[in-house]
Amino acid sequence: MKYLGIEPQKPKIAVFDFTGCEGCQLQLLNKEETLADFLSAVEIVCFREASSLCSDDYDIAIVEGAVSRNDEVKRLEKIRETAKVVVALGSCACFGGVNRLKNEFDLKAANKEVYGKDPKETINVRPVKDIIPVDIEIPGCPVSKAEVESLICHVVWDSPFQLPVYPVCVECKQRFTTCLFDIGQMCLGPITRAGCNAPCPAGGIGCWGCRGPAVEPNYKSFFAIVKEKGFSDIELKERLNFFGAFGEVNVS
Amino acid sequence: MLFKTIKKQDFFDVFLPDTQCIGPKKVGTNTNGKPIYQFLPFSSFDEIDLDYDTTEYSAKTYFLPYKETLSSFSFKDNDWTQEIKYRTRPRVIIGLHPCDINGLIKLDKVFEKTLFPNPYYITRRQNTFVVGIDCKEPCDGGFCSSVGANTVTHGFDLFLTDIGDRYFVKIGSDRAFNALQKIKTSEITKKDNEIYLQIRNKFEGSFEKTVHVENLPNLLDIEFESDVWRKWGEKCLSCGACAMVCPTCYCYGVTEHISMDFNKSDKIKQLYSCNLNDFAQVAGGHNFRPEPATRLKYRYYHQHRGFVESFGQPMCVGCNRCGRVCLAGINPTDVISDLQREQKR
Amino acid sequence: MKININVDVHHLTRVEGHGNIKIQVKDGEIKEARWDIVETPRFFEVMFKNKHYTTIGILAARICGICSISHCLCSIRATENAFKVTIPETAAKLRLLAKHGETLQSHLLHVLFLAAPDFFNEPSVLPLIEKKPEVIAIAARLKGLSNRLCDTVAGRTTHPVAFQVGGVTMVPQKRHLLGLRDELKRSLDDLQIVADLFSSFTLPNFIRETEFVSLKGEKEYPFIGGSLISSDGVEQKEQDYRPMTNEYVDKNNTSKWSKLSRESYAVGALARFNNNAQLIHPKAAEVAAKLGLKPVCHNPFMNNVAQLVECVHVVHEAIRLIDELVESDPGETMAKVTPKAGEGVGAVEAPRGILFHHYKYDKTGRILKANCVVPTTQNNANIHHDMKSLVNKFGLTKEMTDEKLELLCSMLVRSYDPCISCSVH
């Protein structure tokens, strides 16, 4: 497509992984019906999980995973210097993800428990934006490939990228899921940003808030509802903390 | 209007073989042990339950789908062509209650009978054979009788009332008349009429909760700055669930999506809700309704004032689906009576 | 001329996670030949502590983005064993079906996207999009199918949403299952083409006597639960995984190592096949025969072939499962769960090999202590020793160059399909 006389960009993309399960990177190789087009729309210059080549000449750095060791901080700083646009891919990169749960424990004791007398280097988990400025965030555990594709389209045509502002409930309703609160379970859908197509409520486990807060969520009312439905503060906190996406929201 | 009676068993022979059928299916049980129903496609009549009380979702999605491609553009040499497709596959919906059919009639007003008729809606509506059925008793919190939506005289092809072993049938279209030629029907007897009226009277007498909507257009203007909105607005999660399940809420947003090979783009309509944060936000970031309270108020304002102004009746059909779905416990009866109480004070 | 070789691979590519290869041959003598995991450790075993049993499957899935279904199922199984819960039959079938989807998806990803480029002498699949579009089309088709299978049954390919302690929470619609069945049937032709393609590749002829550990199939080729077996004759019950795995910490590695009868052992598709070949689907056995895979095979490069054979097996099995599922009434899919104090172990054959989760619960259903032993942890020591032996066999010839040896060693590591972020869970 060459349209409006605008030349499409063929952005050079590099993918980097930090602490995480690499599931988000895997999504980049998913959605086979468009995979070939996706891969030819961009020039992937560095993608360790899929390719042996790597170059330091890239426009967009897609960063997956959280930071949990000092050498990762340095790697990130170098990426920021090179890339024009840094994209945080997935909940680990955006918020710290499940890795954040580690921060609740004493790292020395944890190390001893897992590695005995040969402790390994580790620091408290931090999201990418704590270390370097991030231009675009695509949250999700894992991210949705559709959103990644949309990002690429926006980059190629150089137009602004936007996540949905509304909460998961909208998408949940649009796929005819029975609200989990109706069947006695908890769900963070009303305060979580949509865009995932609400798989978790449909699967029966409720939303765990992996995509972080929607725009201006009504915490106060939501927390009151959760309590009224008979869930404890502990259960609520556990959910909010699970992906580390709700930061320091106060539940009471 | 033509009336007939049909044996229940015979009735089921009319449908299924060649058309997609949709009806109230049980999908689960809620915490109070009550069954949850949804309008879903079915392939045999044992899958549906026409004695259902209410469905979780309205049937509007079969007329106004949550997502729909309005048109597609294919690009070539700096130029493009536009392609528009409408759904034309016929479909039968069985078991709509009067509120749902009244909802359709209101949507007809917006999408068929205005300055700019909407072809997407019209094709879906024309291609759907609507079989309605009377409710046995008022559903939880339903206030259809207060907005005049508990009976229906048009907008359907067939309308059934359960009179024991038979259905009392209203025939609303010629295609329905033709469809009934295939099975054995009986003319209405005086006895049938009596039973029918008896059942209807009993039903109409069984409504408890009523709201008064007649004065709302005026009241809503007067109470524009009322604290009532703040009170309910504080609870509202701005989740849009109410609009999604509502049989008449129709507002939407349009976005365009370029395909990954950059040769095509789709213009996609997605039902939206006026309760969602950016509903009235314009370029540059200004939001005309920044607080949940202002958005919630607008939903009532549109349903009970704007719609009345345009069409002489409220948009709400009193099914209380929004009230049931709302986690924050916001329901029209409470909000409206709150407003009216405010007025009296 | 004296042989001097230096290979130093920092962050090996086309594997999941970060690992390094270091080989130094000086004057024809191996000074160093190492495979080390340097991935940042993640401390999941600590994160599990104090978590409620209802959240455990969701957290466990996040150990690995590729075999999330296995981790989730394994953790749920450990919990069910601890609470002594038996899941309904339909639930078990659906879980196995999802498991097959994952096996297919993971194996295909590895064989076609990560390993295959080596055989075409390409750095990645990207150039193949233009050079071998027919192969890529098949790869995309097959992978798409496996993803759809997982999506339909598990709710999502990566990080499933339909599995909970006690059973499954989502039953796929019949028409979706039937659609998948047709697709699965069609995919067999595609798999045949891939098998033919593989028969045209020459795999390095490298043999190192190895002990193989896997689940022991009783009546079926094993994937979820059962007893453990090693090709050296060791047998254990599921809950006695510790004497089977014997994890220990190596100071150079953030992943642990393990051993059994020898200095190391191997798990994975090859191990499963070696230990259970008699149970594999006859059609898969045909493919195995055609590609020259016979138990007990000690060539680690043949793991790719074993994966392909398993792909054929799981497609046939998935078709059979779907047939059974659509014919019967689903009935109840969740068993009643009452938390109890106690311990439980789950063993599941993840695509890359046997996986264990072991939890100790308090009476409220919160975890007191957790331990996970993952496939790549078990393979790492074996890769390390394989590499030494590989360098010994091929590395000390005059024709060998740094590049050639680097490729050979990288291919060795890749053939194990290591999942490194998993191994530093």
Add this chain to the structure above:
Amino acid sequence: MKKIMQSYDIRHETDMVEPLDFNRRSRLKDVDRCFKAEITNVIRLTDMEKLFQIRMVNDKDWERFTFLPGQFVMLELPGYGEIPISFSSSPSIRSTIELCIRKAGKVTQALHKAKRGAIVGLRGPFGTYFPMEPMKGNNILLIAGGLGLAPLRAPISFVIENRADFKEVHILYGAKDPSQLLFDYQYEEWHRIDDINLEVIVEQPDKSWIGPVGLITKLLDDIQITPDETYAIVCGPPIMFKFVCKRLSEMGVPMQRMFVSLERRMHCGVGKCCRCNIGSTYTCLDGPVFDFWTVMNLKEAI
């Protein structure tokens, strides 16, 4: 068995392959088909605004495309989106239309990059218009703030073309600073036209600015009007027209003789998506042109 129902296809009803004539009710079914139009010229006005001259690709589409000052089109940029834009040119020029567009977001940004020759889509014209005919024989005040000059250019052209029909004509225009003044190349021409009073004011002057400084209401201080014989058209941000109209009211101009143009988010242009509702009035159907009395009575309009 015979089918219960025949499938219904709206396209069989009338020939739907051509874009509809939005001003004729009989053809209003295919509301999403757009006229194809070509950008023939792009004129840079300021850093943020450009003027696009647009021509129909098919000549016969002109016959069906007539608009009135104050109406708007839905401008479709396939792949990017569709936006409402007011006509900024004279309705009587039957060869090109002009749209003055500010770079504001996704669609407008793309448009600003577009080159001459690009093909866009037009749906419309939609909406209400300034009642130019009834205004004839009166004094007329044309007041714009900022981008408001864009929609005001259509009535200005009308007035200029029919100068004899109006009594006194004042064009008052205010902007933040001189760099943001639109159509400055036309002021000279407007000045020279017989008996039009053009006044331009800025809030923040630069060194070369010699005109008046301040808010637009200041310009009204120097104007003498006979309220009963005066109409006003006021375009600009809500805050601006609110003050101007209040001032005019004080001067005695009836509120029903002041016209303003409102802006809301619009996704359809035809009264369906509800995004433009004010209270519950559709800006796209009942607006964008409203008299000030109506605006005052619309909840949340300003």
